[in-house]
Amino acid sequence: DKLFQGALVASLSIPWGETKADSDRGGYHLVWTRDLVQSATALLATGQTGTPLRALIWLAAIQRRDGSFPQNSWLNGTAYWSGLQLDQIAAPILLAWRLYKQGVAIGLFDPRVMIQRAAAYLILQGPVTGQDRWEENAGYSPSTLATVIAGLVCVAEACNEQRNTKLADFILVYADWLAAHIEEWTVTRQGDLVEGFPRHYIRINPTDPDAPDSHADPNTTMIQLANGGGLHPARNVVGGDFLHLVRLGIRSANDPIVCDSIEVIDRVLKHDLPRGPGWRRYNHDGYGQKDDGRAFDGTGAGRCWPILTGERGHYELAAGRDPLPFIKSLENFANQGGMISEQLWDAEDLQNGNMKRGSATGAAMPLCWSHAEYISLVRSRHDGVCFDRVEPAFQRYVVNPVQSRHEIWSLRHPLRRISRGKILRIILAAEGSIVWSTDDWASTNRSDTTHESGLNLFFADFPTAEWPAGSAFTFTSFWKRDQRWEGRNWQVSVQ
Structure with missing residues (x-):
């Protein structure tokens, strides 16, 4: 936008706009933080720096005091929808x-305040996201976790370069904890979709965002899908979201679970279209053109998305293969004007001629995210490595994997059990004294929290190596600023 420079909308179109009344103010002519970062990154991949920098400054201007960003907003920064998506908090980082x-010169603008606020928010509110990147379900999302981990590693690296190793170490403890639990939270070992492949990533492990289950089991949780998709075992709903773990450098392309998951999504979601391969977002997706060609009206059938072809191309590059066929596919998906759509018709041609296999549906066109994916893939092939890969994360979790020594407890994500030998770290938003016992209050102990000033968070560590197996760590908090007791106890079993 020329007035609010750096504000990049998702699309100038309205999906299935022919069915919308003038009173419907929604559509894609809004700024989504995720889509903006995708577009700005693609421009950066072409060598442009002015617009990406202005986009970052615009994001800093609309960031809330708690470190969060709106789900989407108008060009002037006024928030429109109110969803919470943790990947959109991490993307600006x-x-x-x-x-x-x-090496972009940023002038007088210093992004450290923005990225540290965002990091504090991610640590306090994670790891459960209120919405995944498709804005439909809450829970443990592999793509969201990948983005959050990569973002936190970036903040830690920035702190190290400023010689603030204490803050960097604090952030990395949390990032390492997330990385250590990815499979526990988002991998099933009881999948029924493809015979011989029961172990694979799921699309999302659902849990209530207001009262998250800190030990939600991906083998047993049930997911209610949006847009009429129905209720299903979460272990049997898959998507390509886990590819972000490879793209950003959190997991190896050759990781056995990643390879098994590739096999599953190819058999469940892949469609061989006349102009190249396409993938649907997930099975039972209801966001798309109806089977008879009518417009999506709250229900429909999710179709193939060109961006997913690009994401697969990035995976193929990371796995050591040439992504050129996927680049060509994206080029073939474009219409005569060079525009790439949000979705492609992946069924047979309709007799009335309004839908042809491999051509655009009535969804958004052009979609800036689709174009950004194409540009980033072209640059990635040129470089021989994914342009999006966060090298410090790749070194930390793939090349020389670190082991997490901590388990993290927060009010947002209260653990109920930990393994003996881990360090239990309690993270709070306010200063407090932790009063605790491991013998059912026969004796009590008091531990004051330490202030991490860079994030304005408070924490206390509790090594468990000397505690008896089977013991219970029971605690409460006295809040110093308010001079009051919490009024309840929490308990963490030591196993």
Whole structure:
């Protein structure tokens, strides 16, 4: 936008706009943080720096005091929808990191305040996201976790370069904890979709965002899908979201679970279209053109998305293969004007001629995210490595994997059990004294929290190696500023 420079909308179109009344103010002519970062990153991949920098400054201007960003907003920054998506909190950190690594001069603008606020929010509110990247379900999402981990590693690297190793170490403890639990939270070992492949990533492990289950089992949880998709075992709903773990450098392309998951999504979601391969977002998806060609009206059938072809191309590059066929596919998906759509018709041609296999549906066109995916893939092939890969994360979790020594407890994510030998870290938003016992209050102990000033968070560590197996760590908090007791106890079993 020329007035609010740096504000990049998702699309100038309204999906199935022919069915919308003038009173419907929604559509894709809004700014989504995730889509903006995708577009700005693609421009950066072409060598442009002005618009990506202005985009970062615009994001800093609309960031809330708690470190969060709106789900989407108008060009002037006024929030429109109110969903919470943790990947959209982490995405601006990645943009700031990429600008820095490209050597872009930022003038008087200092992004450290923005990225540290965002990091504090991610630590306090994670790891459960209120919405996944498709804005439909809450829970443990592999793509969200990948983005959050990569973003936190970027903040830690920035702190290290400023010689603030204490803050960097604090952030990395949390990132390492997330990385250590990815499979526990998002991998099933009881999948029924493809015979011989019961172990694979699921689309999302659902849990109530207001009262998250800190030990939600991906083998048993049930997911209610949006847009009429129905209720299903979460273990049997898959998507390509886990590919972000490879793209951003959190997991190896050759990781056995990743390879098994590739096999599953190819058999469940892949469609061989006349112009190249396509993938649907997930099975039972209801966001798309109806089977008879009518417009999506709250229910429909989710179709193939060109961006998923690009994401698969990035995976193929990470796995050591040439992504050129996927680049060509994206080019073939474009219409005569060079525009790439949000979705492609992946069924047979309709007799009335309004839907042809491999051509655009009535969804958004052009979709900036689709174009950004194409540009980023072209640049990635040129470089021989994914342009989005966060090198410090790749070194930390793939090349020389670190082991997490901590388990993290927060009010947002209260653990009920930990393994003996881990360090239990309690993280709070306010200063407190932790009063605790491991012998059912026969004796009590008091531990004051330490202030991490860079994030304005408070924490206390409790080594468990000397505690008896089977014991219970029971605790409460006295809040110093308010001079009051919490009024309840929490308990963590030591196993």
